[in-house]
Amino acid sequence: MIDLRSDTVTKPDEEMREAAHSAAVGDDVYEEDPTVTELESRAADLVGTEAALYVPTGTMGNQIAAHVHTEPGQEVIADRQSHVVKYELGGLAQHAGVQVRMIDADPHGVPTPEAFDASYVEEDLHRPGTGLLWLENTHNVRGGVAVDSETIAAAADAAHDRGVPVHLDGARVCNAAAALDVPVSDLTAPVDSVMFCLSKGLGAPVGSMLAGSETFIERARRTRKLFGGGMRQVGVIAGPGLCALENVSDLATDHENARVLAEELDRVDGLSVAEPETNIVLVDVSDTGLDVETVLERLREQEVLATPFGPTTIRFCTHRDVDRAAVETAIDRVATALE
Numbered sequence: 001m002i003d004l005r006s007d008t009v010t011k012p013d014e015e016m017r018e019a020a021h022s023a024a025v026g027d028d029v030y031e032e033d034p035t036v037t038e039l040e041s042r043a044a045d046l047v048g049t050e051a052a053l054y055v056p057t058g059t060m061g062n063q064i065a066a067h068v069h070t071e072p073g074q075e076v077i078a079d080r081q082s083h084v085v086k087y088e089l090g091g092l093a094q095h096a097g098v099q100v101r102m103i104d105a106d107p108h109g110v111p112t113p114e115a116f117d118a119s120y121v122e123e124d125l126h127r128p129g130t131g132l133l134w135l136e137n138t139h140n141v142r143g144g145v146a147v148d149s150e151t152i153a154a155a156a157d158a159a160h161d162r163g164v165p166v167h168l169d170g171a172r173v174c175n176a177a178a179a180l181d182v183p184v185s186d187l188t189a190p191v192d193s194v195m196f197c198l199s200k201g202l203g204a205p206v207g208s209m210l211a212g213s214e215t216f217i218e219r220a221r222r223t224r225k226l227f228g229g230g231m232r233q234v235g236v237i238a239g240p241g242l243c244a245l246e247n248v249s250d251l252a253t254d255h256e257n258a259r260v261l262a263e264e265l266d267r268v269d270g271l272s273v274a275e276p277e278t279n280i281v282l283v284d285v286s287d288t289g290l291d292v293e294t295v296l297e298r299l300r301e302q303e304v305l306a307t308p309f310g311p312t313t314i315r316f317c318t319h320r321d322v323d324r325a326a327v328e329t330a331i332d333r334v335a336t337a338l339e
Contacts, residue, residue, distance in 0.1 A: 004317055029230040061208045
């Protein structure tokens, strides 16, 4: 089976398994796990912040950030297609008690300064005001687009001019950095906090990082405990996370495989494929005369897995566990499935 549903399906390699086996551990709630301490320090260095916090999942990291940055009732400005709006179970309302002002931030999911200003709400007797600007890079639903630092900075500067903090859902920000050939810290410098995943393209079995100022992380650590994320001898999973940080340079291979996949699938009758910027390939199947579920079932019969991503769209996601040979095999199998 060639699994191209997501880059979350990767298995830890032998180096990661050995790192888990040999990790020095301690009670992380007491901040006594040396492996976690090293991971947090190296993660902060990667994104250029004062501090970082290890969290079990990216969703938890995002929800912690919202809880720390905002007050209940405030508004969060976010792209209508952002992960936090579509895939986090309304967590902003449930955990932080905030409401979302959704905007259509085409084409990259990042609002222009003008769009931010138009959506901004001043606090007054009747309105709680805008408390946070939410950005995403790469942007999943918009096809894994890699947003450059200038675009991020323009939006962040507009928010900061009005005293509004900015959080970046950077689950795949390392992919963005690899695609743009810039340091990760260039993409995170304009924002106040960032979450990035170790368990997607970087290949760790579990975990994400939340980073920001020392003051922000102090508050985030307390909120992590509130959300049930205080962990004990967690070095056994932080060790593989340290290995994952060494895999940033490998992401370019996933991007090249995605480019090949997209080019070849676009030649298959009935398929229309957008050119990918990173490791996400969106395929429109409407001209096949088949619905998405039928296409996915045919692919499964050919031992290829993909993800439904809209009424006429499926998503393929390349990753470190699928090499070029497997991608080429997948291309042949897709063509066979649609004959």
